[in-house]
Amino acid sequence: MFSQSPSLGEFDLIQHFFKAESDAMLSEENLPISLGIGDDCALLQTLPNEEIAITSDMLVSGKHFFADTNPEWLGHKALAVNLSDLAAMGAKPLGFTLAIALPEVNSKWLESFSKGLFAIAKTYSCPLIGGDTTAGPLNICITAFGSVPKGKSIRRSGATIGDDIWVSGSVGDARLTLAALRHEIGIEKTDLELIQSRMHQPTPRVHLGIALRDIASAALDISDGLLGDLKHILKASKVDGRVFLAELPKSAYLLQQSEQIQNQFAACGGDDYELCFTAPSTQRETIAQIGHKLNLALTRIGHIQAMKNAESSIELIATDGNLLNEQETATLLKSFDHFA
Amino acid sequence: MFSQSPSLGEFDLIQHFFKAESDAMLSEENLPISLGIGDDCALLQTLPNEEIAITSDMLVSGKHFFADTNPEWLGHKALAVNLSDLAAMGAKPLGFTLAIALPEVNSKWLESFSKGLFAIAKTYSCPLIGGDTTAGPLNICITAFGSVPKGKSIRRSGATIGDDIWVSGSVGDARLTLAALRHEIGIEKTDLELIQSRMHQPTPRVHLGIALRDIASAALDISDGLLGDLKHILKASKVDGRVFLAELPKSAYLLQQSEQIQNQFAACGGDDYELCFTAPSTQRETIAQIGHKLNLALTRIGHIQAMKNAESSIELIATDGNLLNEQETATLLKSFDHFA
Numbered sequence: 001m002f003s004q005s006p007s008l009g010e011f012d013l014i015q016h017f018f019k020a021e022s023d024a025m026l027s028e029e030n031l032p033i034s035l036g037i038g039d040d041c042a043l044l045q046t047l048p049n050e051e052i053a054i055t056s057d058m059l060v061s062g063k064h065f066f067a068d069t070n071p072e073w074l075g076h077k078a079l080a081v082n083l084s085d086l087a088a089m090g091a092k093p094l095g096f097t098l099a100i101a102l103p104e105v106n107s108k109w110l111e112s113f114s115k116g117l118f119a120i121a122k123t124y125s126c127p128l129i130g131g132d133t134t135a136g137p138l139n140i141c142i143t144a145f146g147s148v149p150k151g152k153s154i155r156r157s158g159a160t161i162g163d164d165i166w167v168s169g170s171v172g173d174a175r176l177t178l179a180a181l182r183h184e185i186g187i188e189k190t191d192l193e194l195i196q197s198r199m200h201q202p203t204p205r206v207h208l209g210i211a212l213r214d215i216a217s218a219a220l221d222i223s224d225g226l227l228g229d230l231k232h233i234l235k236a237s238k239v240d241g242r243v244f245l246a247e248l249p250k251s252a253y254l255l256q257q258s259e260q261i262q263n264q265f266a267a268c269g270g271d272d273y274e275l276c277f278t279a280p281s282t283q284r285e286t287i288a289q290i291g292h293k294l295n296l297a298l299t300r301i302g303h304i305q306a307m308k309n310a311e312s313s314i315e316l317i318a319t320d321g322n323l324l325n326e327q328e329t330a331t332l333l334k335s336f337d338h339f340a
Numbered sequence: 341m342f343s344q345s346p347s348l349g350e351f352d353l354i355q356h357f358f359k360a361e362s363d364a365m366l367s368e369e370n371l372p373i374s375l376g377i378g379d380d381c382a383l384l385q386t387l388p389n390e391e392i393a394i395t396s397d398m399l400v401s402g403k404h405f406f407a408d409t410n411p412e413w414l415g416h417k418a419l420a421v422n423l424s425d426l427a428a429m430g431a432k433p434l435g436f437t438l439a440i441a442l443p444e445v446n447s448k449w450l451e452s453f454s455k456g457l458f459a460i461a462k463t464y465s466c467p468l469i470g471g472d473t474t475a476g477p478l479n480i481c482i483t484a485f486g487s488v489p490k491g492k493s494i495r496r497s498g499a500t501i502g503d504d505i506w507v508s509g510s511v512g513d514a515r516l517t518l519a520a521l522r523h524e525i526g527i528e529k530t531d532l533e534l535i536q537s538r539m540h541q542p543t544p545r546v547h548l549g550i551a552l553r554d555i556a557s558a559a560l561d562i563s564d565g566l567l568g569d570l571k572h573i574l575k576a577s578k579v580d581g582r583v584f585l586a587e588l589p590k591s592a593y594l595l596q597q598s599e600q601i602q603n604q605f606a607a608c609g610g611d612d613y614e615l616c617f618t619a620p621s622t623q624r625e626t627i628a629q630i631g632h633k634l635n636l637a638l639t640r641i642g643h644i645q646a647m648k649n650a651e652s653s654i655e656l657i658a659t660d661g662n663l664l665n666e667q668e669t670a671t672l673l674k675s676f677d678h679f680a
Contacts, residue, residue, distance in 0.1 A: 034391055038576070039496050040428035040560050041393035041486070046386035051374055053381035054469065056483060058439035060476035088380035099398035099481045129394065132481075136400035141439045141472075141481035143396060146381070156379050220380050236378070 014110055014133055018098070021118050022128040032147075033095055033129055042129035044094060044145060051153060053091035053146040057081050061138040066181075071109045073200035074140070075116030080204045082144035083124055084221040084273040087209030090154040091146025093126035099143075101136030116201075124206055152213045159218040159237035159278040163304040166216075166287065168205050168274045168296055170249040171226050172262070173198035175269025185257065195253045202273035208298075211290045212277060219277035225268040227314055227332075230276055234304075234312035237278075242315040243267075243302035259319065267316075267332055278304055354450055354473055358438070361458050362468040372487075373435055373469055382469035384434060384485060391493060393431035393486040397421050401478040406521075411449045413540035414480070415456030420544045421563065422484035423464055424613040427549030428561040430494040431486025433466035439483075441476030456541075464546055492553045499558040499577035499618040503644040506556075506627065508545050508614045508636055510589040511566050512602070513538035515609025525597065535593050542613035548638075551630045552617060559617035565608040567654055567672070570616055574644075574652035577618075582655040583607075583642035599659065607656075607672055618644055 019037045026036050034043035046052070059078055061067050079096060086093055098117070102110075121127060126144065177199035180187040205221070212219060218233045227243065234241050248266040255262065279287060284300070291298035305315075316324040316332065324332070359377045366376050372385035386392070399418055401407045419436060426433055438457070442450075461467060466484065517539035520527040545561070552559060558573045567583065574581050588606040595602065619627060624640070631638035645655075656664040656672065664672070 035493070035495065040425040041395040041431060041493075043429075043488070043493055044392040044394060046390060046392060048388055050386060052384040052386060052392060052485075054384060054437060054483075054485070055381040056437040056439045056471050056481075058441055058472045058474050058476075058479070058481060060441050060474055060479075063474060063476055085380040089383075091381060097394060097396040097483055099396045099483075101398055101400050101479060131396050132398045134398050134400050134403060136398075136403055136479065137477040139398070139400075139441060139476065139479045139481075141396075141398060141479075143394075143437055143439075143483040145392075145394070148383070150385075153375070153381075153383055155375065 014105065017110070017114065018128060021114060025118070025122065025127045029125060031095070031125065031127055033127060036127065036129050042095070042097070044129070047147065049150045050147045051150055053086055053089045053148050053153065054143065055082050055085035056141065056143040057085070059140045067138070069200065071112035072116035075113040076120045076201045078140045078142050079117055079120050079126070079144070080202050080273065081223065082142045083120070083126065083204035083206055084202065084223070086144055086146035087204050087206045088154065088219050088221040088275055089146065089148060090152060090209045090213040090219070091148040092210055093124045093206060094145045094147050095127050095129040096142050096144040098128055098131040099141040100131070101134050101139040103136070103138055124204070148213070154209070154212060154216050154219040154277070156218050156220055156233045156236035159233050159239055159304050161239060161304055161306050162281065163217050163278040164281055164284065164300050165230065165241055165243065165276070165278050165302040165304065167226060167249060167276050167299055167301050168208055170251045170254070170297065171222065171272045171274055172254045172265035172269045173251050174202070174271035175265040176254050176257070179265070185261065187253070191253050195251065199271055202271065204273060205275045205296070207294055208275055208290070208296060211294065215283050215286055215290070216277040216279050219275055222272045222274050222276055224270045226272070226276060227267045231312065231314065233276070233278065234314065238307060238312065239304045240307050240313050240315065241302055242305055242317065244317045246319045247299060247301045249297055249299040264332055354445065357450070357454065358468060361454060365458070365462065365467045369465055371435070371465065371467055373467060376467065376469050382435070382437070384469070387487065389490045390487045391490055393426055393429045393488050393493065394483065395422050395425035396481065396483040397425070399480045407478070409540065411452035412456035415453040416460045416541045418480045418482050419457055419460050419466070419484070420542050420613065422482050423460070423466065423544035423546055424542065424561040424563070426484055426486035427544050427546045428494065428559050428615055429486065429488060430492060430549045430553040430559070431488040432550055433464045433546060434485045434487050435467050435469040436482050436484040438468055438471040439481040440471070441474050441479040443476070443478055464544070488553070494549070494552060494556050494559040494617070496558050496560055496573045496576035499573050499579055499644050501579060501644055501646050502621065503557050503618040504621055504624065504640050505570065505581055505583065505616070505618050505642040505644065507566060507589060507616050507639055507641050508548055510591045510594070510637065511562065511612045511614055512594045512605035512609045513591050514542070514611035515605040516594050516597070519605070525601065527593070531593050535591065539611055542611065544613060545615045545636070547634055548615055548630070548636060551634065555623050555626055555630070556617040556619050559615055562612045562614050562616055564610045566612070566616060567607045571652065571654065573616070573618065574654065578647060578652065579644045580647050580653055580655065581642055582645055582657065584657045586659045587639060587641040589637055589639040604672060
């Protein structure tokens, strides 16, 4: 827990730097942290009738980000993906630990990384409360903690037949950015500059998650692709889903691509970090109000139906209104794979 | 949070394996976990008037362990070092997350790693509740959670003048093992086999930590070396310490080495994961009883005194009763350095 021996020199400086930023945040805001960095453990205060939501993500250079990614974006994203998991449970962020392996002590890189990290930490009042620093191939592991009133968490298993399926924001832009950076598709340089934050600096839907506590029957965040992730809800809830491809919310940039790319990126592109959730149809008006209040598009893309087979499945309705057959669905569903 | 896309194949198997072990443990024992692996977050139940202690450690191949280390030992150690941090705060283990980067899917390696991991998890009723699996250079990041009654945590900052300084078990055997494996010293092969568990499979002093809640004024676990770690207590408590080298508890194996090696390994060897703590002298009898009850040696090695200079320091008393001078102390204090 940030407790290296005094001889570490440069690493001490890093730890002191992280600690200074963390201490400043803890002293400025009234947060439920009894003890931050500097002891064997951090101490988190608890409230009566709350549960602690916990999530952990590991980001590896060359797998989850390019080695030359702007470290400020990386600092943002490393925390954002965890806040996104908290959001998907309806949890309010409390704090996080950072364990980081660094190949070398590059103070410029670290300053930039910290800038991005602490900026998003402040936005969501989620302080760094502890962690570990070591030498090794670049690896960033953040574990984040949130608070949710007992019984109010939004799980994947609550979707029921007849529920609407919703998605926040727009989907496919992170995949569009990746495709542009890989030169798989052509895109105007100025457009790329405008959309690349969708991949590099995703916005965790924290306020939406909290607002959905008494509204949504199930939720998750979209990290591996909308349809692949939706399947987790269907499986956990033992139901099927029907999704209308024409209803998937797409940005103006994605709408400039071919229909095939639009559908594939929106339906299966990873790294969007939007929330996909289900809710009874009686909640449509309330959900519209939440979207209005948060200035965030919330789009109904389909509904939940009874299971037809032993395994949960998704029926996809093409833009022309026809049901996609198995072969067409399989082609579309090919998600990205960290090991591919 | 263990939520990869279905196409991941082999990685799915790993996750299901971890999940099966975790689910079994959660169903067998009555643990305060509302939700384990399989959603966006795990959910931890809280009790009134408790605080949650949180610690995170990252173990990197080639830095914290040899690449060919027995994976069963590694699974044990990865959790043990975190349980040791909880112990140092007086916290009772509640659960942990595991984020792991693997260069390849080697089911034999994983089976062995899991065996060690879940064995110690069961010993301390500390279930795996979530995490992440990815491809990448071998890296193991565990974040552990514990419970401690409000105001009862043992911090580094509570040592006061006149307190005794104590250490549990014996110190220096992990360093002795490392020296033997590096052929820096000679040691009988049978002896090495007997002591190497001190380095590879350290015992976190969880029960001792809990027993010391109302007894110790300050505590930490010895990961980087007794004296270097003790300095963290002194610094946090704004006091000096006096330590008698002759009093350091050494195993029969270490006692076979030269006096210089004995002192250096016991005083500065890392990876012991014993607890070093301070307590008022009025607690000596109680501490003796705790040691007796836990069948664990608890040794008084010195005491706390007023600060002489602007920075906290340790006065070392040699075996002959003389105070070590600055040069002698500096030579002894050279701890190991992950970046050296």
